[in-house]
Amino acid sequence: MSSLIAPHSFYISTSQESQDIDARTIQEFGIESFTLMEVAGYSAFRDLIQRLQPKSHGLFFCGKGNNAGDALVVARYLLQHGFDITAVFISGTDDLSEDTRKNFQLLKRIKEANSSIGSLTIISSWNEFDLHTEADFVIDGMLGTGLDSEVRGDYNKAITWSNKEELPVYAMDIPTGLHGDTGKVMGNAISADLTYSFGTLKQGLYLNDGPGKAGEVIYCELPFPNHLKDICSAYLLDDQYVLAEPDRSPRHKYEAGVLYVVAGSEGLTGAAMLAAQSAWAEGIGAVILVCPHGNLPIYEKALPQIIKKPIGERDDYFFKEEHTEEVIATISEKKGKVLIGPGLGRNDSTIGFVQQLLETNEGDMLLDADGLWCLAQLKEWNKPKASTWILTPHPGELSNLLGRSIEDDHDRLESVKTLSTEKNVNILSKGYPVILGTPEAKAYLTSYDTRKFSRAGFGDVLAGKIGAFWSRDNSAAKSSALALLKGKHILENLLKADSSRIVEPKDFI
Ligand SMILES: NC(=O)C1=CN([C@@H]2O[C@H](COP(=O)(O)OP(=O)(O)OC[C@H]3O[C@@H](n4cnc5c(N)ncnc54)[C@H](O)[C@@H]3O)[C@@H](O)[C@H]2O)[C@@H](O)CC1
Ligand SMILES: Nc1ncnc2c1ncn2[C@@H]1O[C@H](COP(=O)(O)OP(=O)(O)O)[C@@H](O)[C@H]1O
Numbered sequence: 001m002s003s004l005i006a007p008h009s010f011y012i013s014t015s016q017e018s019q020d021i022d023a024r025t026i027q028e029f030g031i032e033s034f035t036l037m038e039v040a041g042y043s044a045f046r047d048l049i050q051r052l053q054p055k056s057h058g059l060f061f062c063g064k065g066n067n068a069g070d071a072l073v074v075a076r077y078l079l080q081h082g083f084d085i086t087a088v089f090i091s092g093t094d095d096l097s098e099d100t101r102k103n104f105q106l107l108k109r110i111k112e113a114n115s116s117i118g119s120l121t122i123i124s125s126w127n128e129f130d131l132h133t134e135a136d137f138v139i140d141g142m143l144g145t146g147l148d149s150e151v152r153g154d155y156n157k158a159i160t161w162s163n164k165e166e167l168p169v170y171a172m173d174i175p176t177g178l179h180g181d182t183g184k185v186m187g188n189a190i191s192a193d194l195t196y197s198f199g200t201l202k203q204g205l206y207l208n209d210g211p212g213k214a215g216e217v218i219y220c221e222l223p224f225p226n227h228l229k230d231i232c233s234a235y236l237l238d239d240q241y242v243l244a245e246p247d248r249s250p251r252h253k254y255e256a257g258v259l260y261v262v263a264g265s266e267g268l269t270g271a272a273m274l275a276a277q278s279a280w281a282e283g284i285g286a287v288i289l290v291c292p293h294g295n296l297p298i299y300e301k302a303l304p305q306i307i308k309k310p311i312g313e314r315d316d317y318f319f320k321e322e323h324t325e326e327v328i329a330t331i332s333e334k335k336g337k338v339l340i341g342p343g344l345g346r347n348d349s350t351i352g353f354v355q356q357l358l359e360t361n362e363g364d365m366l367l368d369a370d371g372l373w374c375l376a377q378l379k380e381w382n383k384p385k386a387s388t389w390i391l392t393p394h395p396g397e398l399s400n401l402l403g404r405s406i407e408d409d410h411d412r413l414e415s416v417k418t419l420s421t422e423k424n425v426n427i428l429s430k431g432y433p434v435i436l437g438t439p440e441a442k443a444y445l446t447s448y449d450t451r452k453f454s455r456a457g458f459g460d461v462l463a464g465k466i467g468a469f470w471s472r473d474n475s476a477a478k479s480s481a482l483a484l485l486k487g488k489h490i491l492e493n494l495l496k497a498d499s500s501r502i503v504e505p506k507d508f509i
């Protein structure tokens with residue numbers, strides 16, 4: 001088992017999975033849907049009251065489904081705290097869902113019973129809403145996981161109005177118009193400053209348009225029994241559980257981790273250097289750079305700490321098929337992991353070399369950059385049974401491996417899950433978000449802005465770090481996660497010191 005164990009608060013669900021968990025909690029566990037709605041709305045309220053100006057005026061945009069019910073619960077609590085509430089029922093107040101109708105009644109009753117609390121105004125359709133209404137914030141309770149097509153009717157107008165106003169928008173569960181699974185805007189979507197995701201994190205918040213539309217995401221726990229959430233197979237990557245797993249403490253130099261870096265060719269030695277230096281900086285026992293002999297003089301000068309193993313003849317500047325045996329003998333000398341790929345080049349003979357190595361080497365391998373390119377040239381490929389592989393493709397490389405183009409990040413997520421399971425490999429798919437797929441069909445998604453790393457060399461640094469953590473006997477998934485989060489922390493610190501800083505790969509070594 002190589003997966004990371006995420007706490008239930010980091011579970012990501014599709015809309016169908018959310019609906020199944022809701023339904024089973026109600027039917028099998030006996031917690032009523034009205035109670036779930038109350039908990040959802042109350043937890044959003046608890047957070048919101050800390051953010052809002054006391055007794056300010058909120059516009060509550062409501063649809064007909066349960067998403068509106070969540071908003072109406074929030075409205076009831078805020079009303080009692082002296083806030084002025086305008087509830088706008090975009091498509092009327094007829095045929096509201098049962099719990100939403102109940103909450104609508106409760107909202108009216110609480111106002112009737114208490115004249116001293118905030119004011120309550122009900123607007124029964126979008127047409128009746130005065131577009132010049134002055135308010136301090138918007139609560140989006142129009143559509144949640146029930147969205148099933150492009151946004152229709154007056155919801156469209158309400159979204160456009162809200163996006164033009166400068167008011168802070170707080171979305172219930174998912175911004176209206178955003179698809180819960182794909183994260184795509186369904187014709188039109190509200191731009192939220194903050195989204196309260198109830199019970200599970202909704203997948204669409206992290207894919208495609210999701211991060212741009214959702215703003216900050218706050219998880220609100222619902223009384224779902226944990227075992228019902230286990231139908232989810234995606235998780236948000238977070239320090240809280242990744243760093244909590246114990247690291248193996250080293251004893252001897254060669255037990256403190258050995259990483260072989262099979263990399264570099266003439267003109268591309270920089271990639272090999274970045275990967276080797278990045279691994280060495282993690283404090284492992286040894287980084288052994290396996291290189292074509294002709295490139296040795298460059299590394300001798302630039303990488304004194306790194307052990308070099310020159311391969312072939314003095315005038316070999318790239319790897320060739322005839323190097324395979326020598327390389328296998330070299331990487332078998334000490335127990336360690338192998339990173340292959342940075343700066344290898346795409347010479348025909350190099351492709352043959354990589355393919356032979358991948359077919360015959362039984363050890364654990366991390367394939368990056370040109371290593372992946374060589375792999376993708378094979379019509380059929382499978383890793384040797386005994387070995388564990390980590391592949392780190394950027395979108396182009398993933399597409400080569402799949403033999404087709406990738407439509408969007410939702411397609412990327414599904415493809416990564418399928419490929420990692422079918423091929424029994426770990427895949428770190430680069431992009432925004434980074435998606436880490438494991439052979440157990442689990443996927444871990446990053447939630448920070450990975451676009452800052454889109455410069456030449458960041459992939460080499462990342463590969464070096466994954467290799468370093470992996471060489472210390474961490475699982476493949478944990479090593480990948482540690483390397484990603486290491487980059488995230490360094491980025492945060494650099495930006496804290498200077499928010500306009502342009503970051504470079506060497507800052508991350
Ligand atoms: N027990 C539960 O089911 C819980 C549900 N919760 C909330 O309920 C939400 C899901 O509620 P529902 O399943 O009632 O669905 P929604 O409230 O998201 O929306 C359903 C309504 O929207 C309409 N609709 C769907 N697509 C549309 C489109 N493209 N244009 C215009 N109208 C459209 C449907 O006709 C239906 O009336 C969650 O997102 C969450 O906010 C929470 O209260 C927690 C508990
Ligand atoms: N710490 C990190 N966290 C998230 N993503 C990262 C991190 N480091 C690198 N990346 C990803 O790696 C990509 C760069 O890798 P790649 O495109 O292979 O570049 P290169 O091969 O030129 O070094 C970035 O766009 C980003 O998606």
Ligand SMILES: [K+]
Nearest residue numbers: 140143174176
């Ligand atoms: K919503």
